[in-house]
Amino acid sequence: MTLLWRRPTTLDGAIEELASDDAAIYAGGVSLVLLMNLGLFEPATLVSLAAVPGLAAVTGDDEAVDLGAMCTHARLAADPILRRTHPAAADMFAGIGNVRVRSWGTLGGNLAHADPAQDPPVMLAALHGTVSVVGPRGDRVIPVEAIAEGPLSPALDPDEIVTSVRLPLAEERSGSSYLKYLPGTKDDYATVSIGAHLQFDRAGAVRQARLVAGAVGPTVVVLGAGSEVLTGHPLDPDVLDALRVAVRDEVNPSSDRRGSADYKREMAGIVAARAASACRPASARP
Amino acid sequence: MGGVDVDPAWPSIALTVNGRRHEVSVPADRRLAGLLRDDLGLTGTKLGCEVGVCGTCTVLVDGLPTSSCLTLAVQVDGASVLTVEGLAAFPELAELGRAFVEEGGFQCGFCTSGQLVAIAGLMLEQRLSSMTSEAVTEHLHGNLCRCTGYYGIQRAIDRARR
Ligand code: FES
Ligand code: FES
Numbered sequence: 370m371t372l373l374w375r376r377p378t379t380l381d382g383a384i385e386e387l388a389s390d391d392a393a394i395y396a397g398g399v400s401l402v403l404l405m406n407l408g409l410f411e412p413a414t415l416v417s418l419a420a421v422p423g424l425a426a427v428t429g430d431d432e433a434v435d436l437g438a439m440c441t442h443a444r445l446a447a448d449p450i451l452r453r454t455h456p457a458a459a460d461m462f463a464g465i466g467n468v469r470v471r472s473w474g475t476l477g478g479n480l481a482h483a484d485p486a487q488d489p490p491v492m493l494a495a496l497h498g499t500v501s502v503v504g505p506r507g508d509r510v511i512p513v514e515a516i517a518e519g520p521l522s523p524a525l526d527p528d529e530i531v532t533s534v535r536l537p538l539a540e541e542r543s544g545s546s547y548l549k550y551l552p553g554t555k556d557d558y559a560t561v562s563i564g565a566h567l568q569f570d571r572a573g574a575v576r577q578a579r580l581v582a583g584a585v586g587p588t589v590v591v592l593g594a595g596s597e598v599l600t601g602h603p604l605d606p607d608v609l610d611a612l613r614v615a616v617r618d619e620v621n622p623s624s625d626r627r628g629s630a631d632y633k634r635e636m637a638g639i640v641a642a643r644a645a646s647a648c649r650p651a652s653a654r655p
Numbered sequence: 656m657g658g659v660d661v662d663p664a665w666p667s668i669a670l671t672v673n674g675r676r677h678e679v680s681v682p683a684d685r686r687l688a689g690l691l692r693d694d695l696g697l698t699g700t701k702l703g704c705e706v707g708v709c710g711t712c713t714v715l716v717d718g719l720p721t722s723s724c725l726t727l728a729v730q731v732d733g734a735s736v737l738t739v740e741g742l743a744a745f746p747e748l749a750e751l752g753r754a755f756v757e758e759g760g761f762q763c764g765f766c767t768s769g770q771l772v773a774i775a776g777l778m779l780e781q782r783l784s785s786m787t788s789e790a791v792t793e794h795l796h797g798n799l800c801r802c803t804g805y806y807g808i809q810r811a812i813d814r815a816r817r
Contacts, residue, residue: 371682371683372683372684373664374683374727375663398725398727398730399707399722402724402727406724406725407706414663419730443719466797467707467796468773468794468797469707469710469721469722469725470707470797472716472719472721473719473721473722473725555793556708556796
């Protein structure tokens with residue numbers, strides 16, 4: 370089959386091009402060409418977003434920061450606004466894959482790839498991120514964790530385009546962290562990863578907790594039970610151990626070469642406890 | 656900037672490779688590695704894994720370290736590409752090549768062009784000497800070598816950093 374390359378210069382133009390059969394959005398190409406090289410994906414038309422203006426900006430207001438879908442991981446890792454508002458997210462972007470993946474891989478491409486073992490959806494869902502999507506039937510906003518239906522199955526129509534991710538600014542006395550457990554090589558997929566965002570009251574107890582797990586299910590998992598265990602308690606060793614147990618029992622991983630299901634369950638609990646500890650605001654650390 | 660897409664199956668692109676300008680028409684699915692190796696005869700860029708992991712295909716696109724196996728040629732329309740063949744034009748990189756030879760930075764050599772391009776990217780931006788050795792290792796962890804155990808490569812980099 371002969372592949373066609375389209376390079377529209379407007380968002381509407383891109384949506385129109387995507388109406389043709391087997392058309393796919395081309396962002397940075399990293400995941401898409403990888404699937405093509407493996408023979409797992411054979412699009413008829415690639416619609417590049419590189420010439421569509423306005424998709425690669427980072428802007429902030431007094432409520433949130435908006436990350437353009439065509440921002441590369443390297444750009445976000447170094448972005449001065451994101452570094453200031455969400456340093457744990459900037460660090461997460463700096464740790465994705467290897468330097469070449471970060472050069473070209475984009476935020477929108479990553480989320481639309483719907484891989485539950487990738488880093489951004491886990492951290493960004495923990496930070497209450499929402500995704501803006503445009504398409505021929507109108508615009509919509511969905512939570513980051515709702516962008517995937519299953520592995521490599523985005524909850525998007527083929528002619529819908531992710532344009533940005535919005536992260537609300539962190540509340541007072543809150544902290545965030547992202548931890549991934551990589552028993553193999555540094556650029557491997559995680560055995561399990563945890564994004565955490567905790568808000569504390571004046572006395573140091575957790576007011577609100579949000580924990581999200583990656584690589585332990587068909588999509589990223591918001592850990593409801595895990596978050597409940599923390600609410601109302603300071604992060605003392607007993608509470609962290611209860612969190613470990615709750616998360617271990619809440620996730621549902623499958624066995625693969627990165628670990629057996631049981632092993633991943635154990636590690637999910639341990640990594641969650643560590644990620645929660647790392648959320649303590651600097652002033653509250655022992 | 657780049658050419659006009661007359662034929663979406665064979666887009667025309669214009670790019671600079673190692674300082675030389677090329678205007679070519681390529682099939683839309685041509686990978687950058689294929690353009691460099693097969694169309695332009697620059698076979699110093701190697702293909703190992705073709706899934707972005709090994710780093711043998713590393714080139715710099717407008718200074719960015721890039722897996723040429725995961726990049727379409729049309730994607731770099733208008734860009735400036737530097738491959739291992741282009742490194743000789745930079746006198747400040749001469750010591751890097753010498754250090755690789757004298758410190759045993761390679762055995763079979765298959766990974767070497769990728770290693771050199773990845774390190775050259777840091778040197779050309781004048782970042783290498785101010786980076787911690789952990790940061791250099793982090794930058795290079797995606798360039799695999801099955802021969803040297805990395806010791807020779809590490810020594811060569813340490814020398815080039817001075
Ligand atoms: S061949 Fe491109 S990274 Fe291995
Ligand atoms: S020298 Fe043989 S792979 Fe590195």
